[in-house]
Amino acid sequence: MNTAEHQRLDEDERRERNWKRWGPYLSERQWGTVREDYSEGGNSWSDFPHDHARSRAYRWGEDGLLGFSDRQCRMCFSVALWNGNDTILKERLFGLTGPEGNHGEDVKELYYYLDSTPTHSYAKAMYRYPQRRYPYRELVAENSKRGLNDREYELLDSGVLDENRFFDVTATYAKESENDVLIEIAVTNQGPEEHEIAVLPTLWFRNTWVWGCAHEGCTAKPTIQAIDSHVVQTRHDTLEPFVCSFENQPGSELLFTENETNMEELFDGENFSPYTKDAFHRYVIHGEKESVNPKRHGTKVAGLYRWKLKPGETQRVRVRLTIKDMAGEFHPDVADEFDQILQTRREEADAFYQTVLPSKATDEQRLVSRQAYAGLMWTKQFYHYIVADWLDGDRDVMTPPEARHQGRNKDWRHLYARDVLSMPDKWEYPWFAAWDLAFHMIPAARIDPAFAKKQLMVLLREWYMHPNGQLPAYEFYFDDVNPPVHAWACLRVFQMEAETGKRDYKFLSQAFQRLLLNFTWWVNRVDSNGDNVFAGGFLGLDNIGVFDRSKGLPEGAELEQADGTAWMAFYSGTMMSMALELARHDRSYSDMASKFLDHFIRIVDAMNGGESGGLWDEEDGFYYDQLKIDGQTYPMRVKSLVGLLPLIAVEILDEDLLDDLPGFRNRLEWFLNNRHDLVQHITFCQTTKRHRRMLISIPTKERLERVLKVLLDESEFLSNYGIRSLSKKHETEPFKVTVRGQEHTVAYVPGESDSWMFGGNSNWRGPIWFPTNYLLIEAIERYHEFYGDDIEIECPVGSGQKMNLLQVADELNRRLSNIFLSPEEGGSRPCLTGSGMKSDESLWQDQVLFYEYFHGDTGEGLGASHQTGWTALIATCIEHLHGRIIEGVE
Structure with a gap:
């Protein structure tokens, strides 16, 4: 190029x-x-x-x-x-x-x-x-x-x-x-x-x-x-x-x-x-x-x-x-x-x-993609916040009250931000948000890999990362806990650049070393029982659950989270893949790959029925949180993204790729021969007479198919515009549970929150979010990479139309794209419906807004109107619809 x-x-x-x-x-x-x-x-x-x-x-x-x-x-x-x-x-x-x-x-x-x-x-x-x-x-x-x-x-x-x-x-x-x-x-x-x-x-x-x-x-x-x-x-x-x-x-x-x-x-x-x-x-x-x-x-x-x-x-x-x-x-x-x-x-x-844009894309798709990239570039911002100076005040003016030393961000005196950073939205969120930024860098890497790598590294530097290994969440409260997606973003950016012929092992190695600190912080913080079933805070899905996780649980209660555990399996698998990639360049990393393989499989085991009993519900064919209180365990039978997220923890090991890593291969063979209790969570398929491929994932093939039947049901998760964050069945069948005399309810709300619960921010209860949709689609593609046509599933459920998993991923990409595309010539884009914007194409419809999330039934844009960071993933979805283009060759 x-x-x-x-x-x-x-x-x-x-x-x-x-x-x-x-x-x-x-x-x-x-x-x-x-x-x-x-x-x-x-x-x-x-x-x-x-x-x-x-x-x-x-x-x-x-x-x-x-x-x-x-x-x-x-x-x-x-x-x-x-x-x-x-x-x-x-x-x-x-x-x-x-x-x-x-x-x-x-x-x-x-x-x-x-x-x-x-x-x-x-x-x-x-x-x-x-x-x-x-x-x-x-x-x-x-x-x-x-x-x-x-x-x-x-x-x-x-x-x-x-x-x-x-x-x-x-x-x-x-x-x-x-x-x-x-x-x-x-x-x-x-x-x-x-x-x-x-x-x-x-x-x-x-x-x-x-x-x-x-x-x-x-x-x-x-x-x-x-x-x-x-x-x-x-x-x-x-x-x-x-x-x-x-x-x-x-x-x-x-x-x-x-x-x-x-x-x-x-x-x-x-x-x-x-x-x-x-x-x-x-x-x-x-x-x-x-x-x-x-x-x-x-x-x-x-x-x-x-x-x-x-x-x-x-x-x-x-x-x-x-x-x-x-x-x-x-x-x-x-x-x-x-x-x-x-x-x-x-x-x-x-x-x-x-x-950059697919040659086969329509003019309308190209317009949407071009403006998505434009918004991603325009929402860069000089971000300046030196916490120690802010806490203590300045020499001449702006002396803060003494109470500040016991208030917000007091434990982040080391944070010294003076950089151009990718913002979620330069009006509604004119500050960096760690997990938002990770998703921003996926589309950013399509057009500027160097920028993407620098952005991911800056939050791992010692003047951002806490000495204990925690990444700062966002300005309002750096102590908050967001899903651990940073490693995934680093690996994907490396892989996208590698597709153009450049393998930046220096970047990947530096990121991996810093992420080791963050991984250790996660394990120490959210696995309090040491049973590989995790809990701990928002984790990006703060308002789907029954309880306000930011306020804590009833006294003496413990919540084992299907999403928290899935995130940690996802993190472990990603770190394993990073280590294997680095081991090609430096064999000393193979030891770390073995470590994370062990983490990954132990979490998979716990999720599916280890000593804790697991988070799988055989009757419903779904993963649920479990509340432990007063000596009893109660599954929180809310069909939400909490139970879909276990799908994203999936990695494939190809023995062809392990031939150059004898150390890792030997430890893997020992594991296969001696840990029969855990090997049940590895699926094998024969690719040639001599080599096998191994799939490590939370759901087995049978459980995967059962969860997908729920995901692809239009009366549950599947919308014309992507995957809802809560099953639509909860609109007429709300989930209710009474704990110590107090009733808690979760109901499907497709758009803005109808409750002041969670600070009036219960907007995970129904709408469509690009980050989680993207992760689920990517996982479905990986399952297809392993299973091929061995899995065919009805999509949508009840249609009689069978699809393999790659076709399912394409269908989900298509539905997400529908949010931004006019259903008919001269019509309104679904994302702009309800906004009062006229269908006059020249004045209103040619200017696209990339909202924070989208109505689960209509596709209407909601939340921050310029959340152009993670919603710029639409450009990647459109690209996938037309096949990858590298150096102008499809």
Whole structure:
């Protein structure tokens, strides 16, 4: 593959050119995050609300609209807007805090990631800006009236976008070189009447100078100084001087201020400078001419362009940010050069994705995949959180209350985050989440393996991983327990890159060594009885079970988890496969492969009926949690993903591959000859006269077929849009159990939660989730790799149609793809149904949203609307429908 983008990726990986220095690393929400919370009670939402954001400088990051920054977020660029009616300048996205929403936090804006190459040599996104006054108060008030059985009240419900009365604001970035970024802001009036808009392309420095934080390397105040009517020059201790040219249009002007808190406005205090962060808001909306610096310098600058656009009219402004010694003779009025660079980068992006997307895919499938990858790239973010500094406070300002030392994340003082990380959603989740990131890297590895490997390794570093081996879960509570999928992601990324001819054993070895620490932490934490049946916290399926696992069980009770045990078998099998792969390169790893084989089989034995009695229910043909209390054991007969997850723990050993590993082979033979009690869990098949293949999995062939009959039943798990997380039968037949006089109930809820249980986050009880669907599909493919056509099963149940397991996997991929594909020409995508978005393809249906999870019956998108990390797995599903493409050859 030799496209221009592949060449840039290669140059960046070899550190010949710093192509990834600039990118969409700017958060979409910094306000309301834990790291900006300096309150007594630790309520991040109320301590730093949206209404403060325009006037208050951030301590740990920045946010903006359709923005770019350098990878350390020192210098930032985004666009601000005013429609002539709003009460505030639109500089960032608005949404409801967790307590304000009837289904939790929720961004109340419409924006779309349209394109991006891995190096961000070309990137494009769009924001849909109402022409009427934005209904801030109405959105808060109406949602506060609604309960859990009501839909969320969305921006489209307010009527402000009726008759297409909105502007489409598109930001396009193209790099001429690694330090030469061309920016075009295009605004189109989609409404029926002429309307005015003010557009402010804005450049500023993140405030690192008032806190006295030496680790930034810049405690001196930087400057942005005008050197011409529409050109500025920057100075910063750790950045080269840059020149930023704003297009000179009739009536346009440059505005200057400081990126510093308006202490007088917010806290009745004394300002650091007469020019504050909210100056442009005051200048544009209230006409306060004195709010901006007439001497034309500061730490924040914007070009101000006022346009009156006719219906359908588009106006553009061009900006160029260039390192000073590269500025040359450029002037943005030279439109031909500017437009040609944008066009070239767009064509190069097309050429790159031509090598990635399946050639047989339909135009609609390619559009979905391309935007899925775009969202994955746009949700990279500079993430900055040094826990020790946050706990102790800064030298000069922002001293936290003493209670903080006993509160959130107090045991993670070692955590030192100052990296570009893949976020789940840069508004609803503008912080890393460990198990989310693992899934993000599967599609990321398709387009940028180097990035995927670095992301997986960074969480294993000693400045993230706890000294006891635990991986940090997520910012709100690093101590939380998420499923152990990191090893799986590392192995899959290695294997995907190996398919292109590159086997990065250094990466795999480094990951394996660090994962050994994490595996030990898991074993010590969640197998308290030493019987290989596991329990312990969320494990990613926190709300399917009967009990709120985050609050603990009734006193004296013990819950043995089918999903927790399955995750540990999955982890053990993955570590075994990693060790075997490494042993090809270094035979010393064969000992570790034997260790994890032993772990794997012991867990399989415990799951199926070891000393604990096992978690298999012969009557129902399903795996269940078991509650042990008051000397009794009760199976929790809830048909959910908890009982499907045992399918994912499956590994295949091919004796052909073990010929070069005599040490492992000898230990395996000893195991086969001497542990007859455990060997029953290994299935053999003969491939040639001399060689066998061995399958190690939790379910036997017979049990696998029984579980699959439940999975593939449309009245239970199988939806037109994938695998539900809870059986639909629980809609009419809820599971109920009484423990010590208190009744607990689990019922199928296909969409948003109808209960405040689990903090109002019971959304695992029915919807479709891409991560778990992906793991189950992958497992089914592996079972087919072993069993071939020996297993044929009715799919869907009752249809009379028999399929082998590879065909079943394809059918599940197809159903997942249905979430995003219009069922008929000109129709609505299921993921957008219920959102109020019209079926007008050009304005609404060509912009795809990649939600957090999906309605179990309709496929409607729910939860975070831009969960483009793990939902970008849709691109991989579409790829599988058309066969893998490597180097352009199917």
